[in-house]
Amino acid sequence: MMQENYFANDERQKAESLRVATLSREVDQDEMNDREMLDAIQKKLGAFAETTARVDAVESEDAKPTATTMTMSYAKKYEANAKQRVSTNAKMAVAGYVAVVLLLVLAVAFCSVAATNAFSSMVTTEETYSQTSKALTALEEQVASEDYSALLARASEMGFVEASGSYTYTELETRPAQNFNIQTNWFDQLCDWLSSVFGG
Numbered sequence: 001m002m003q004e005n006y007f008a009n010d011e012r013q014k015a016e017s018l019r020v021a022t023l024s025r026e027v028d029q030d031e032m033n034d035r036e037m038l039d040a041i042q043k044k045l046g047a048f049a050e051t052t053a054r055v056d057a058v059e060s061e062d063a064k065p066t067a068t069t070m071t072m073s074y075a076k077k078y079e080a081n082a083k084q085r086v087s088t089n090a091k092m093a094v095a096g097y098v099a100v101v102l103l104l105v106l107a108v109a110f111c112s113v114a115a116t117n118a119f120s121s122m123v124t125t126e127e128t129y130s131q132t133s134k135a136l137t138a139l140e141e142q143v144a145s146e147d148y149s150a151l152l153a154r155a156s157e158m159g160f161v162e163a164s165g166s167y168t169y170t171e172l173e174t175r176p177a178q179n180f181n182i183q184t185n186w187f188d189q190l191c192d193w194l195s196s197v198f199g200g
Helices: 002-029 034-045 067-071 088-144 148-157 186-197
Strands: none
Touching: 002 034
């Protein structure tokens, strides 16, 4: 099949070449210049595509490319400023990834703030304990070096008495205990019973 197409194309090319040669001879006889010769050939042949690639005869007929193959272009045409569209699933995946990253960053930030607050609270507590401990130590030293005889003399001057002896006091008059006689009804008894059942 390919050989038949090749032979048909080859015959067409030979016929075209013969036709051009005949027309060239006719134009040469009229002694036209080159420009007029091309115009005359164009008028007689009509609009035709000039082939730049000529097929040379080779030893193997199967290896010869056809005229269609010689004129084919394999260059890929790229659109200018072509924009690639991103699918909705890809956009959702990117948005989910960004949301997870933001949540992790926020969690780390909150944890760091909480840890900082805990450490600062611990430092404040340690400082308070240290100050209290120092004050207690100073008070213990002061009590250890206190002169109790001077303290007792000052207390006596102020009207305080020593609590080591036995002292009596007079009781204040109070009212006698009241004895109320209250009548109850069935509702009070029911409430008392419920209270005793439920541990009231």
